[in-house]
Amino acid sequence: MDARQILKENITKIVExxxxxxxxxxxxxxxxxxxxxxxxxxxxxxxxxxxxxxxxCLKTYFLNDELKMTILQFAMPTWWASDYMALYNHCKAAVNVDCVANAEVLSITAEDRERMCHKIDAINHFYRWRTNRGYAASQKRLLSLMTNDTKKRYEDLLVQYPTLFQLVPKHLIASYLGVSRETLSRLYHASR
Amino acid sequence: MDARQILKENITKIVExxxxxxxxxxxxxxxxxxxxxxxxxxxxxxxxxxxxxxxxCLKTYFLNDELKMTILQFAMPTWWASDYMALYNHCKAAVNVDCVANAEVLSITAEDRERMCHKIDAINHFYRWRTNRGYAASQKRLLSLMTNDTKKRYEDLLVQYPTLFQLVPKHLIASYLGVSRETLSRLYHASR
Structure with a gap:
């Protein structure tokens, strides 16, 4: 796998x-x-x-005192993941990030990223653009979650991550949606 | 009110x-x-x-078919607001933004903002920084909402918007928290 080429494609989709x-x-x-x-x-x-x-594939998740898992995000190939609250605010991680499946990743420190943003204009634009999209997607998810229509949330998930059902066990998808496995199973079979 | 000065302070807190x-x-x-x-x-x-x-003060909110209101965000002085999903992706607004109280605002088009980001490095850094923080806060709210501890959500709200209770009617705060007015009232009195 040519990691440099995958990274290049991810960046040059947005900037030269x-x-x-x-x-x-x-x-x-x-x-x-x-x-x-x-x-x-x-x-x-x-x-x-x-x-x-x-x-x-990675997942970002939170475990409460009763060890109930809440999944914030899946990260598939060409997605970026971290605990951004902790990364930007220099506080301790509030969430866990682990592997749903064996994963290869590139990582960069916040310090190097900042240095690169100051050195290379295009990288600065790339990160601004990427975070804009991430922010908008996060607002959309928040809205989707608060308006509480499970069926719509499930459909959005299929659009956002079309290959998710091949990669991720169903109980994790249920945890991402905040529904029981039974509800997920009903939605899954109704959509086929 | 010196609008230019307020804007200047907002930007120069982050960049020169x-x-x-x-x-x-x-x-x-x-x-x-x-x-x-x-x-x-x-x-x-x-x-x-x-x-x-x-x-x-502004509020960003969604109305479902039964006219139930879900508040995504309040925007107080020196906060920025829009429907960012629509702004970046050139799709129609999915939410409403209106005034909780008479408001004065500055506005900028996405086009001008993009032009300024390319013309002035510091503005590019400012927007990247601001969106990073917005994204992280949005992830935090998502987590707070999904982990479903109403008391903690209420406390987070007080920390995030300490003046909110002076500015905003209680039924809107309840709608932001996704709780009934009775639950909010219980939390409010318990915290005093």
Missing amino acids: LTDAQLDDFYACCRRESFRKGQFLIREGDEVTREYFVLSG | LTDAQLDDFYACCRRESFRKGQFLIREGDEVTREYFVLSG
Whole structure:
């Protein structure tokens, strides 16, 4: 797998980047492999990096005192993930990030990212653009969650992550939607 | 009220800006006054602008088919508001933005903002920084909402908007929290 090429495509979909600029940015990235179930971030950790998924799938989730899991996000290939609250505000991680399936990722520290944004204009635009989209998607999810229409939430999920049902066990999808497995099963069979 | 000064303070908390750069940016801004209850954005509108609140208070909300209101965000002075999904993706507004109290705002079009981001590096950094924070806050709210602890959500709200209870009727705060007025009243009195 050509990690540099995957990263390049992700960035140049949004902004133009010379090969030298890409080399500069790529030199800041660390490539790592994680096995299914392995943690990238644990609640309480200091968070210094964000992760770009090359293959596999991550989940960002919270466990309450009764160990009930709430999934905030899945991250599929070419998605970025971290505990952004912790990353930007230098507070401890409030969530966990682990692997739903074996994953290869690139990671970059917040410090390197900031340095690159100041050095390379295009990278600054890229991150601004990406976060804009992330923010808008997050607002949309919030709205979808608050307006509480499970069927619509399920349909949105299929549009957002069309390959999710091949990759992720159903109980995790139910946890993302905030519904029981029985409700999910009913929606799944009704939609086929 | 010196609108330029308020905007300047909001931006220069984050990045340095020369007077000439501020003039350039401010020249793109339109100053407007709205009365309590007046709409800035209506569901179904084309959305071309985002709004910076100088005084007063806005709310961003969704009405379902039964006219049940779900409040996504309050915007107090020095907060920014829009339907960002519509603004970035050029789709119709999914939410309404109106005034909880008479408001003065500055607004800028997405087009001018993009132009300014390309012209003035500091503005590019400012918007990237601001959206990072917005995204992180939105993730935090999502988590808070999904983990479903009403008391904690209420406390977070007091921390996030300490002056809210002076500005906003209680039924709107209940709608923001997704609880009944009775539950809100219980939390309110328990916290005093």
